[in-house]
Amino acid sequence: MTTTIAKFAHLQIPLEDVVKATNNFADDKIIGRGGLGRVYKGQLQRSGELITISALRLDRKHVGGVVEFWTEVSMLSDLKHPNIVSIVGFCDDKHEKIIVTMYEAINGSLKEHLNSPNLTWAQRLKICVGVARALSYLHYDEGRGYGVIHLNVNSFTILLDENWEPKLSGFKVSIKQSLNRMDRVILSEPIGTIGYVDPEIEKSKGVTCKSDIYAFGMVLFEILCGRRAYIRDDANRLLAPLVMQHYENETLHDIVHPDIRNQISKGALRRYSKTAYSCLNKDRMQRPSMLTLIDELEKALEKALKFQLRREYFVRTLLCFFFLCQLLPIVLICLL
Template sequence: MASTTLKATKLSDLQIPLEDVVKATNNFHDDNIIGRGGLGLAYKGQLQRSGNFIKISALRLDRKQGEGEVEFWTEISVLSDLNHTNLVSIIGFCDEKDEKVIVTTYAAKGSLKEHLRNPNLTWTQRLQICLRGGSNINSSTILLDKNWEAKLSGFKISIKQLLNRMDRVILSEPIGLKGYMEPEFQKIKGVTHKSDIYSFGVVLFEILCGRRAYIENGANRFLSTLVKYHSGKKTLEEIIYPDIRNQMSTGSLRIYVELAYSCINDDRANRPNMDKILEELEKALKLQLRRENIVRLFS
């Protein structure tokens, strides 16, 4: 009973008035949207706390869908209990007037999505982001701090903490964005942990090619379709982001590309598990660092 009371008190301390959140996000203005997920939109903003302004991310539950209540409270509970260098920190939440919003810290450099074509984001840094980002669903929910280190955000965190999907098929709409959804979902209308692996594979190609998973008016709208086309023709190098191509060690690139393709395999059974993914990314990074050491030695 004491722990329950303590928890309730802890959560009450995190409550933020809706008025403050609205002001911080300029009334949830479209210009402040930084991500669009299955449960709602994420907005950046400036929240005034104790006389100072801090950068925030506000995850606004889409009440039109009539779901997400459990995920909302679970997310708050998990984030308020966890303190991890690779997770965003919770600032508070709003639960007023049919609005449910989770407010977290917003990393200094914004989301990975904003830096896919940033020439200052080196290949080594991109590999490190992949390792720290884990299997998070998309480049909008991987935030980058001032040192380019990845911070995870989004409702996905709590679901991964509490639901073991290793051998289960969840018959619901996937929490994701257009471009990250595996082809199999359209056939069987269900997701498993291998669905997450597919999404992460798309993120790997976003990082490699310097372009988003889906471009609304592009000739090649879906990145996954584009990379599979180039795989068949063995011409992937044509769409690698040119500003990082000359930085790569041959071995690092080979391991990375083979891994990324295995993640977006149309057959779920042939996709690797997360342990294998991290193992291969570690190898790719090790080879890349070895190349950089050699370059420094002879420069």
């Protein structure tokens, strides 16, 4: 029996349409495995237009999956932001529950590129800024009349489009809260992914918007160090204590991703790492707001772009000089 909530009826998509779009959930259409189940890529007809979609098919064995399914549908139906995934609709029919979003993860998730030598420091900062803007929208946008605590911010849920712009996803455990109570504790069990969970949850028995700040701080350090916040079989399984130790000992440069070390000035590294470290403050109230973080990261991006232009200009000048040096003997011979 269909359990469609009336509020979301306009978003409902017939099961046969999703089946057709994904070629009956063919294995070669699988593009990922989310917390709720497998994700399929497909082509769906909507309003006379053929669009590329991602279809998250709920695994029936997932405990609590129905609640998480409706939470994600509820959240995405209200959220409209350039750095948040866009919902197309959902299917709730014949024991199937499927969330359909626009296919925007052309470059996969951030997790897949943390260690990439091709992802420049400026590109990494651009991703940071985009995620910060998405979280600021969740925490403070007055147009909705309520704030959202995401509670699942990590490099898995940050998707990257064809221009490397981030798209925040993974709203299955998000919580709505009054805008004037975002700093108040909401009673909750520890929620999130290992390596990103706010350690204050256990102490306070709940979460606040500052729990998202902690998780975002871990993403900032992942981007800087080029590794995930949690690696099960690694000697330093958790990134948090490692970066905190190096930051406090002023040796953070030793664990910066080697391919971006020469792209960051010492001053820029100090400022960025101070910003990321402040997100991990044990005292939640001392963690910065998303508005403060956006300001810091936008300034860092501006400086990184200028630094990159200077380096490119220097390299071009050097190449021209080298070319002229090679050409000069030939010119002299011709003149003689």
